[in-house]
Amino acid sequence: MIVYAVIARSKDAAILCEYSSEALSSGNAPQVTAALLEHLRSHPSIMQEGELKTFRHRNDGSTSEEDFLSQFMQACTVAINTTEELDPGAVEEHFFHLWHQDEVFYCCLSDDRDPKEQKVNFAFLQALAHDFGGRYSKRRIRNANSYAMDKEFLPMMRSTMHHYNINRAELRRDEQVNSLLAKVEDLKSVLGRNISLLLEREQQLDSLMDKATQARQDSMIFKKKSFRAKRQMETKSYKMWFLICFTLAVFFYVIITSACGIRWQHCRAASYSDGDNSGGN
Numbered sequence: 001m002i003v004y005a006v007i008a009r010s011k012d013a014a015i016l017c018e019y020s021s022e023a024l025s026s027g028n029a030p031q032v033t034a035a036l037l038e039h040l041r042s043h044p045s046i047m048q049e050g051e052l053k054t055f056r057h058r059n060d061g062s063t064s065e066e067d068f069l070s071q072f073m074q075a076c077t078v079a080i081n082t083t084e085e086l087d088p089g090a091v092e093e094h095f096f097h098l099w100h101q102d103e104v105f106y107c108c109l110s111d112d113r114d115p116k117e118q119k120v121n122f123a124f125l126q127a128l129a130h131d132f133g134g135r136y137s138k139r140r141i142r143n144a145n146s147y148a149m150d151k152e153f154l155p156m157m158r159s160t161m162h163h164y165n166i167n168r169a170e171l172r173r174d175e176q177v178n179s180l181l182a183k184v185e186d187l188k189s190v191l192g193r194n195i196s197l198l199l200e201r202e203q204q205l206d207s208l209m210d211k212a213t214q215a216r217q218d219s220m221i222f223k224k225k226s227f228r229a230k231r232q233m234e235t236k237s238y239k240m241w242f243l244i245c246f247t248l249a250v251f252f253y254v255i256i257t258s259a260c261g262i263r264w265q266h267c268r269a270a271s272y273s274d275g276d277n278s279g280g281n
């Protein structure tokens with residue numbers, strides 16, 4: 001359960017608003033939280049912008065209240081990020097959950113050891129940041145004095161803490177539902193990518209089929225054109241041979257005509273005279 005919450009500026013650890021529930025009737029949680037914020041301000045590498053972390057302090061009763069702060073400052077320099085580091089023993093433990101967002105530390109104190117309960121606490125911090133950031137501008141937050149928003153924002157902080165404390169079971173179920181929905185969304189995203197790849201592959205196959213069909217049509221057209229060109233070349237060859245033969249025939253005719261006359265009378269007369277001479281002898 002959340003028993004204490006505080007909103008502080010990260011650059012100087014100035015507390016802007018804080019609220020303690022009735023469950024925190026005693027103790028020095030505000031002083032310890034202020035010391036933690038000062039420590040984080042002096043060591044910004046421990047809690048960088050946008051980080052969510054849990055810091056744990058163990059108090060086994062053997063330490064006096066005077067030594068409690070100094071020992072806590074040694075313990076709070078190590079962030080608890082895994083459930084294996086949580087000690088389920090009987091020693092009293094307090095958990096400080098922090099979120100560093102938009103130059104502001106959002107912090108709450110709880111006694112929840114269950115990591116699922118701690119997720120609800122982080123959801124509380126995120127809701128707190130949403131309301132606080134929506135009401136105050138960054139410029140006002142940077143220039144505000146300590147506890148400047150305490151009176152105005154305190155009712156909102158109190159009602160939000162009350163909501164997250166009395167509805168923890170439902171919020172835990174919502175966390176599980178959100179986790180399942182996130183997995184479903186991831187699955188949908190994977191399926192969407194796979195479908196996109198299949199569609200892209202189908203488009204590529206269609207494109208290849210179109211190209212293959214076009215290539216087959218082009219080959220058929222080329223075959224027809226080549227056959228036509230072959231016929232044309234053969235026709236030209238036949239014409240060429242015909243012209244050559246015709247030219248030779250005309251050439252020989254002209255020669256014979258020039259020698260024997262148009263009607264070949266000279267060659268005939270010579271032939272007859274040769275025959276008469278041979279007969280007289």
